[in-house]
Amino acid sequence: MAAAAASGSGISCAGARSPWRFLTVDEARTLAAICDQIIPPDQDPGAAWAGVVNYIDRQLCGPLEHLRNSYRQGITAVNKSSHALYGTGFVGLAEAKQVELLTLMEQGRAPNEAWTQFSAAAFFGLLVDQTMQGFYGDPRHGGNREGASWKMLGLSYPPIRGRLHYDVSKP
Amino acid sequence: MALPHVNAVVIGAGAGGGIVAKELATAGLSVVLLERGEWYTAFDCRKDDLRNQRTTVLGNAFGPDEERNPRVFVDEQGHERRLGPSDGEYNNNAACVGGGTFSYGAMAWRYMERDFRMRSTYGTVEGSTLEDWPISYGELEPYYEKAEWEIGVSGDDSNNIFRSPRRRSLPMPPLPPNREYEILKPAAQRLGLHPFDIPMLRNSVPYNGRAACMRCRWCVGFACEVDAKNGTQNTVIPTALATGNCELRSSSIVKEILTDDQGRVKGVAYFDSRPRLQEQTADIVVVSASANESARLLLNSKSRLFPNGLGNRYDWVGRNLQGHAYTGAAGLFDFDVYDDLGPGASIAICDFNHANEGLIGGGMLANEFIRLPYQFAGWREPGSPKWGRGHKDFMRKWYRRSIRVMGPVQEIPMFESRVQVDPKVKDYWGIPVCRLSGGRHPNDQIVGKFLASNAETWLKEAGAVTTWTSLPGTGLSGGQHQAGTCRMGNDPKTSVVDKYCRVHDVENLFVVDGSVHVTNGGFNPALTIMAIAYYASDNLVKSWKGTHGVS
Numbered sequence: 001m002a003a004a005a006a007s008g009s010g011i012s013c014a015g016a017r018s019p020w021r022f023l024t025v026d027e028a029r030t031l032a033a034i035c036d037q038i039i040p041p042d043q044d045p046g047a048a049w050a051g052v053v054n055y056i057d058r059q060l061c062g063p064l065e066h067l068r069n070s071y072r073q074g075i076t077a078v079n080k081s082s083h084a085l086y087g088t089g090f091v092g093l094a095e096a097k098q099v100e101l102l103t104l105m106e107q108g109r110a111p112n113e114a115w116t117q118f119s120a121a122a123f124f125g126l127l128v129d130q131t132m133q134g135f136y137g138d139p140r141h142g143g144n145r146e147g148a149s150w151k152m153l154g155l156s157y158p159p160i161r162g163r164l165h166y167d168v169s170k171p
Numbered sequence: 172m173a174l175p176h177v178n179a180v181v182i183g184a185g186a187g188g189g190i191v192a193k194e195l196a197t198a199g200l201s202v203v204l205l206e207r208g209e210w211y212t213a214f215d216c217r218k219d220d221l222r223n224q225r226t227t228v229l230g231n232a233f234g235p236d237e238e239r240n241p242r243v244f245v246d247e248q249g250h251e252r253r254l255g256p257s258d259g260e261y262n263n264n265a266a267c268v269g270g271g272t273f274s275y276g277a278m279a280w281r282y283m284e285r286d287f288r289m290r291s292t293y294g295t296v297e298g299s300t301l302e303d304w305p306i307s308y309g310e311l312e313p314y315y316e317k318a319e320w321e322i323g324v325s326g327d328d329s330n331n332i333f334r335s336p337r338r339r340s341l342p343m344p345p346l347p348p349n350r351e352y353e354i355l356k357p358a359a360q361r362l363g364l365h366p367f368d369i370p371m372l373r374n375s376v377p378y379n380g381r382a383a384c385m386r387c388r389w390c391v392g393f394a395c396e397v398d399a400k401n402g403t404q405n406t407v408i409p410t411a412l413a414t415g416n417c418e419l420r421s422s423s424i425v426k427e428i429l430t431d432d433q434g435r436v437k438g439v440a441y442f443d444s445r446p447r448l449q450e451q452t453a454d455i456v457v458v459s460a461s462a463n464e465s466a467r468l469l470l471n472s473k474s475r476l477f478p479n480g481l482g483n484r485y486d487w488v489g490r491n492l493q494g495h496a497y498t499g500a501a502g503l504f505d506f507d508v509y510d511d512l513g514p515g516a517s518i519a520i521c522d523f524n525h526a527n528e529g530l531i532g533g534g535m536l537a538n539e540f541i542r543l544p545y546q547f548a549g550w551r552e553p554g555s556p557k558w559g560r561g562h563k564d565f566m567r568k569w570y571r572r573s574i575r576v577m578g579p580v581q582e583i584p585m586f587e588s589r590v591q592v593d594p595k596v597k598d599y600w601g602i603p604v605c606r607l608s609g610g611r612h613p614n615d616q617i618v619g620k621f622l623a624s625n626a627e628t629w630l631k632e633a634g635a636v637t638t639w640t641s642l643p644g645t646g647l648s649g650g651q652h653q654a655g656t657c658r659m660g661n662d663p664k665t666s667v668v669d670k671y672c673r674v675h676d677v678e679n680l681f682v683v684d685g686s687v688h689v690t691n692g693g694f695n696p697a698l699t700i701m702a703i704a705y706y707a708s709d710n711l712v713k714s715w716k717g718t719h720g721v722s
Binding site: 037038039040042044059062063064099102128129130131132133136137138140141149150152153154155156 | 218219220221222228229230237388511543544545547548549557558559560562563566567570571
């Protein structure tokens with residue numbers, strides 16, 4: 001994965017100033033805005049409400065630790081691209097402009113100077129996949145708050161039906 | 172202190188090794204069964220949709236662990252990468268007691284007669300080592316039956332006019348049909364095809380002292396919560412242990428097979444869980460570690476008499492690595508087709524396994540296992556939005572209105588698709604790791620397109636309003652269906668083991684797993700691995716003449 005840059009030294013989980021484990025407050029805000037374009041709220045909750053940022057933040061201090069640099073540099077690059085194109089950070093953009101920038105990233109047409117470490121398309125692909133994980137995955141991992149996506153799809157909740165209620169070896 | 176000598180060491184407690192251990196222990200041999208993974212139970216079933224055998228985005232649920240077990244993968248352009256087990260190109264199979272059978276989908280296919288005679292059926296294929304098996308379907312048939320009854324298979328293939336002859340029907344009826352079955356069956360019949368109930372290693376009724384399937388949606392890729400899915404971990408391995416002749420040692424990593432001055436094997440060196448290096452001597456050694464790891468172990472077992480590794484005098488160990496090129500189609504319907512009933516896969520056709528005009532081989536087609544929402548987020552018609560409002564609308568509109576029909580293309584083996592041991596990278600225990608390289612034969616793409624187009628036709632006939640195909644890639648294939656790396660054959664110059672799974676030039680060393688498959692059928696291979704394990708064990712027991720006495 002091109003976005004899987006080596007995890008650098010000196011990066012640790014976010015300090016006491018951030019309520020997040022790894023992300024800074026600003027990074028989390030940008031990430032929430034991006035995720036809410038990937039799965040926007042409508043009659044059903046969007047990614048941010050469902051806790052996708054919490055999912056990503058938690059996994060970056062767990063199995064996805066190797067992606068920390070990708071997120072740190074990627075979110076910075078999104079904001080750099082946004083400044084270069086529109087003169088403001090991603091969070092400050094109108095929805096249509098946010099979608100426009102993400103589409104440019106997806107198509108590999110975001111401003112090159114912001115994307116020196118890895119490609120915008122690779123980072124966007126990572127974001128889409130992990131937003132899906134956080135939104136549709138089990139709530140135990142920190143996303144899919146209240147099983148929102150499962151409710152949206154009409155899956156009964158909770159999905160677990162039982163655990164060895166009977167012992168058929170006995171008559 | 173040396174461990175007590177035993178008659179047999181079996182390496183790997185999966186589909187093959189579990190059965191060999193049981194058969195030998197039941198016959199009165201003392202057996203040590205070594206397994207590198209752990210012994211999970213149904214209570215370890217976490218139903219984790221992001222961490223299971225099929226979806227490994229948060230890791231790999233049934234071993235081996237991510238940190239200590241790297242492999243090297245060389246892609247088609249020659250670039251090499253070091254990988255962990257949760258990466259698809261690692262080509263992992265589970266490492267735990269039961270092996271892949273603990274978490275598999277559990278389709279229970281008998282290969283067809285022609286699957287054992289691919290060279291005779293299709294002739295020489297350019298760029299391929301296509302060959303006949305040295306055994307026929309008929310020789311294996313009684314052992315297929317034994318696997319079906321001992322491990323436990325439900326289903327009904329009596330409507331499969333293409334099936335190979337069987338003497339006895341399956342021990343359990345199929346599960347009641349799900350909605351996809353009801354929709355696909357009449358459509359197939361209208362097309363003149365021959366649909367039937369997929370045989371599955373799953374209890375449809377209580378069997379062997381365990382419950383019937385409760386039809387939850389957490390099936391393929393997961394441990395079964397009610398222990399209704401039949402693997403070696405809940406059938407033959409407990410039986411082996413109950414004989415008192417078999418000791419199972421989990422978390423045991425075999426370093427090498429040890430040989431003596433006469434060119435016989437004398438046991439294995441392995442790391443126990445602490446990890447201390449142990450030596451277990453035995454009269455015979457059975458390697459059942461699956462196609463990648465069995466080849467690796469033979470290649471890592473070098474000695475004066477076997478400078479290139481065991482069984483590798485003619486450079487055939489690790490060759491012909493194959494799995495299955497999955498192909499098929501998805502269809503969207505304007506009515507609900509989803510009923511939330513596991514295991515999902517229920518109906519199949521074997522109309523396209525052979526005799527496809529102008530083509531070499533083929534494969535079965537079946538509806539897919541039940542889908543979890545995250546998996547469905549990856550099902551998209553080419554060009555449709557992968558994110559944004561379009562994505563969400565798609566999920567809401569089609570999650571319950573989609574069917575996927577897929578099938579495994581019988582791969583045409585290639586000499587250059589292979590497992591080697593890496594010259595540099597070692598695992599946590601200091602053992603050189605698998606180095607995988609090669610790709611698929613061009614025929615797999617041709618057959619893949621053909622099968623996918625038939626899957627599409629079936630879905631359209633069933634009422635799909637939109638369909639699209641998903642075709643296999645050209646890259647190496649040797650994951651859960653891995654096979655072929657220690658080919659069975661009569662000629663020691665072009666194979667690794669003889670028709671009884673004995674390594675040609677080592678009289679007390681056997682390989683019993685998918686490695687010995689000459690070709691891998693157009694089917695999931697588990698039941699064939701099991702049948703071969705019963706068959707090889709039967710011959711081993713018959714030729715057993717006591718300590719140092721196999722001949």
